[in-house]
Amino acid sequence: MTEILSFNNVSFSYTPDNPELRNAVQDVSFSINEGEWIAIVGHNGSGKSTMVKLVCGLLFPQDGEVRVMRNVLTEENLWEVRSNIGMVFQNPDNQFVGATVQDDVAFALENSGVPYTEMVDRVHSSLAQVKMDKFLNHEPHHLSGGQKQRVAIAGALAMRPKLLILDEATSMLDPQGRDEVLKTVRALREEIGLTVLSITHDVEEALFADRVLFMNNGQKYAEGTPSEIFSLGDKLVEFGLELPFAMRMTKLFKDNGVLLEGQHMSEEELVNDLWTSNFNK
Amino acid sequence: MDIKLQQVSYAYSKGTPFEKYALFNVDLTIPHGTYQAIIGHTGSGKSTILQHFNGLLKPSEGQVHIGERVIVAGKKAKELKPVRQKVGIVFQFPEHQLFEETVLKDIMFGPMNFGVSEQVAEARARELIKLVGLPEDILNKSPFDLSGGQMRRVAIAGVLAMDPEVIVLDEPTAGLDPRGQKEIMDMFYNLHKERGLTTILVTHSMEDAARYADQIAIMHEGRCVLNGTPHEIFSDSDTLEKYRLELPHIVRFQRKIEQLMKKPLSKICLTEEELAAEVAHALREGRDAK
Ligand SMILES: Nc1ncnc2c1ncn2[C@@H]1O[C@H](COP(=O)(O)OP(=O)(O)OP(=O)(O)O)[C@@H](O)[C@H]1O
Ligand SMILES: Nc1ncnc2c1ncn2[C@@H]1O[C@H](COP(=O)(O)OP(=O)(O)OP(=O)(O)O)[C@@H](O)[C@H]1O
Ligand SMILES: [Mg+2]
Ligand SMILES: [Mg+2]
Numbered sequence: 001m002t003e004i005l006s007f008n009n010v011s012f013s014y015t016p017d018n019p020e021l022r023n024a025v026q027d028v029s030f031s032i033n034e035g036e037w038i039a040i041v042g043h044n045g046s047g048k049s050t051m052v053k054l055v056c057g058l059l060f061p062q063d064g065e066v067r068v069m070r071n072v073l074t075e076e077n078l079w080e081v082r083s084n085i086g087m088v089f090q091n092p093d094n095q096f097v098g099a100t101v102q103d104d105v106a107f108a109l110e111n112s113g114v115p116y117t118e119m120v121d122r123v124h125s126s127l128a129q130v131k132m133d134k135f136l137n138h139e140p141h142h143l144s145g146g147q148k149q150r151v152a153i154a155g156a157l158a159m160r161p162k163l164l165i166l167d168e169a170t171s172m173l174d175p176q177g178r179d180e181v182l183k184t185v186r187a188l189r190e191e192i193g194l195t196v197l198s199i200t201h202d203v204e205e206a207l208f209a210d211r212v213l214f215m216n217n218g219q220k221y222a223e224g225t226p227s228e229i230f231s232l233g234d235k236l237v238e239f240g241l242e243l244p245f246a247m248r249m250t251k252l253f254k255d256n257g258v259l260l261e262g263q264h265m266s267e268e269e270l271v272n273d274l275w276t277s278n279f280n281k
Numbered sequence: 282m283d284i285k286l287q288q289v290s291y292a293y294s295k296g297t298p299f300e301k302y303a304l305f306n307v308d309l310t311i312p313h314g315t316y317q318a319i320i321g322h323t324g325s326g327k328s329t330i331l332q333h334f335n336g337l338l339k340p341s342e343g344q345v346h347i348g349e350r351v352i353v354a355g356k357k358a359k360e361l362k363p364v365r366q367k368v369g370i371v372f373q374f375p376e377h378q379l380f381e382e383t384v385l386k387d388i389m390f391g392p393m394n395f396g397v398s399e400q401v402a403e404a405r406a407r408e409l410i411k412l413v414g415l416p417e418d419i420l421n422k423s424p425f426d427l428s429g430g431q432m433r434r435v436a437i438a439g440v441l442a443m444d445p446e447v448i449v450l451d452e453p454t455a456g457l458d459p460r461g462q463k464e465i466m467d468m469f470y471n472l473h474k475e476r477g478l479t480t481i482l483v484t485h486s487m488e489d490a491a492r493y494a495d496q497i498a499i500m501h502e503g504r505c506v507l508n509g510t511p512h513e514i515f516s517d518s519d520t521l522e523k524y525r526l527e528l529p530h531i532v533r534f535q536r537k538i539e540q541l542m543k544k545p546l547s548k549i550c551l552t553e554e555e556l557a558a559e560v561a562h563a564l565r566e567g568r569d570a571k
Contacts, residue, residue: 045430091374091376145323146485172452172455175527176322240461242460252553256561271537274538274541279542
């Protein structure tokens with residue numbers, strides 16, 4: 001297994017000269033292998049976006065080290081490392097650089113020396129993947145919220161990155177749009193072995209991850225498979241999250257006296273249990 | 282305060298080569314005290330409509346009634362300040378409405394701009410910051426040194442500080458953690474009930490539209506194509522599909538259960554609590570019948 005990213009005892013503070021304030025990221029360690037899909041969940045202000053900024057070298061840790069493709073990230077190798085990473089920031093407005101949608105998507109490709117004809121091809125195909133190919137000459141800042149997120153996602157896909165980082169990248173998409181984007185990313189993962197690091201408040205999306213990192217107050221509170229993490233139950237709710245739909249419904253059914261055998265994370269399991277416990281008798 | 286759009290069309294960059302119509306002949310009446318949701322696909326015109334509710338955008342054609350005020354296409358609209366005081370908008374991107382040096386000043390700006398004393402404005406800010414789930418020490422930070430969800434909460438506090446009669450929310454839960462989403466939506470709902478506000482919610486969450494709204498309007502390619510109660514809107518999945526929308530998760534789940542039971546429940550359930558109770562009831566009846 002090839003390691004793509006690791007944090008080794010990473011700490012970061014935005015206010016290092018004021019030791020009274022807690023670190024935004026406190027002694028965090030984890031590693032991600034090629035082809036994995038990792039979700040990061042956690043309450044507002046728990047340090048998720050700060051971690052992302054540490055991965056792409058917008059910030060550097062005061063303690064510990066960040067390794068990307070097994071190289072410790074430094075000012076010197078920053079640009080080389082970044083060419084392997086596709087980033088979608090929480091607010092797409094902060095990442096637009098081009099005057100038109102197509103210039104914007106082309107920008108990073110041009111910078112990393114992709115030949116012109118290939119560049120044009122990639123720009124068009126990635127915009128088509130997110131259904132924004134009719135907006136080539138629009139100004140990115142003059143799009144609707146969801147359209148902006150789609151363009152930002154196209155920009156990251158066009159890089160053909162090894163590591164794709166999505167920071168709440170689908171928070172303003174309509175439900176269909178969200179499904180489409182996730183499907184596209186899953187397909188790419190099958191096709192080219194893309195590694196995905198997705199920060200999300202959508203617990204249903206986190207259920208699809210291979211592993212979940214659960215952040216609380218800048219620290220990694222827990223790490224595990226979705227079923228390990230969501231069996232933490234009320235702890236999750238205490239720290240700002242919620243349980244997946246099927247678990248919430250299981251509890252409500254039981255509270256209302258509906259017969260059920262187990263705890264269920266997926267809707268399918270719950271429906272099966274409803275069937276065997278109530279109808280198939 | 283009733284809000285009424287009559288035959289409203291809106292073009293961005295009107296009269297330039299970039300002219301782009303985003304709304305076409307929209308008619309929509311929102312009576313005082315209504316909780317109105319607006320749903321629709323990406324780019325369907327929801328945010329564009331919202332900005333007409335406090336005169337931030339003026340119709341290219343048609344007219345907008347905001348209580349007593351009428352904004353007519355092509356006519357100068359003077360003195361919109363009173364309208365802006367009564368209609369508070371939480372924008373889709375919180376960064377677009379934060380600008381002061383500190384969070385405290387940011388929340389105080391609105392009320393002070395409308396004549397509230399510094400003392401009262403500060404007291405309000407201290408109260409509101411807690412209401413939106415943030416610690417008081419955040420008041421001294423710059424609003425730009427916050428996480429995404431924290432900014433969202435500050436933007437919401439800033440709008441509440443104006444004590445508006447009409448609250449307009451553009452995807453207010455985007456970026457909030459799940460518990461925050463629920464708490465903030467419940468808070469808006471309680472304010473709506475307690476103070477008899479008019480609340481207008483743009484959302485991609487069919488669940489929130491189902492749970493909170495009295496009326497749901499569907500936008501599609503710049504037109505308002507439907508306006509009905511949640512039960513009307515969510516009992517017609519073909520129409521939703523036509524507009525590239527979907528049923529709330531809870532209703533899709535109800536359909537699955539109905540397949541198991543081989544008969545429909547007595548009503549469409551729009552909340553999880555409702556469905557659990559209804560299924561329990563149907564099962565009990567089924568057992569009793571045996
Ligand atoms: N530029 C900054 N300057 C100072 N403090 C900051 C800055 N950006 C974030 N912080 C603080 O660091 C902490 C972690 O913020 P971060 O943005 O990493 O949170 P997050 O987990 O991404 O939250 P959210 O879910 O709200 O996006 C928060 O307490 C936040 O207030
Ligand atoms: N400033 C602008 N200049 C030109 N066109 C714009 C501008 N803002 C939005 N548009 C266009 O107007 C249409 C409607 O946009 P609007 O922002 O109202 O959509 P929306 O329904 O809010 O979508 P979303 O759910 O993605 O936020 C879109 O096609 C968009 O590209
Ligand atoms: Mg964040
Ligand atoms: Mg919008």
